[in-house]
Amino acid sequence: MTLYLFYFLSFVAIFSALLVVFSKNPVYSVLYLIITFFAIAGHYVLLNAQFLAAVHVIVYAGAIMVLFLYVIMLLNLNQESEPHKSNLIKIAAVVCGGLLMTVLIGTLRGASQVVHQPGKDIGLVKNLGKILFTEFLFPFEVSSILLLAAMVGVVMIGKGEDNSVNR
């Protein structure tokens, strides 16, 4: 049963990831990316990492993808008039991606001796929070500074240069 669920989620993830790359309209690309993220969240649930599944749906599907859609609609890019690369470059891109995938699979082949050890539900909020707020407390605080710096930078970039209206 779990295996069939895995196959289904993997199929959905790969299929919609391919559609992200090959669909002409940027809005459709981003919507397919949301489907991919939901499939990956399903994988997280399957791996007994419920906290990360919830955070993944909230952060990616809730925040990042809304940002993407917002920018696409703000820039009015939802027409299909995007210039495309030449066929030679497209073929080269497909070959490069396929070769990289093959190399990755070949490199990581020796992991079959890793077997699942049942026990401790490490994916639950209780256990993960205990580690996050003891062992990883300092990186946690640093990431808040990172988010603040990103926010300040985005405001500075997005403000623009035209200071004709001084206030």
Add this chain to the structure above:
Amino acid sequence: MNIPIEYYIWLSAILFGIGVLGVLYRRNAIIIFACIELMLNAVNLLMVAFSSYLNDANGQVFVFFIMAVAAAEVAVGLAILVMMYRNTKSVDIDILNRLKG
């Protein structure tokens, strides 16, 4: 859980390959950002899989931090994109080749 870890390795490698393919294949800068997100997620998935199989919670904490960094990265990247569109009226990535030294 009776899924071999190799299945997750294959899935993550395929998703990462699709992300690389998208970065090389498209010219729209927003789609390139989306493909970078796809690559980050492939790595996250593999990290969660190994963390869950080895009963080691550190991997899942790292995935949490990667998500925070990805959120910051997307915000800054899209702001740069909006600025680029404001100056050139296009999100074609080939326009940026004027940055070459």
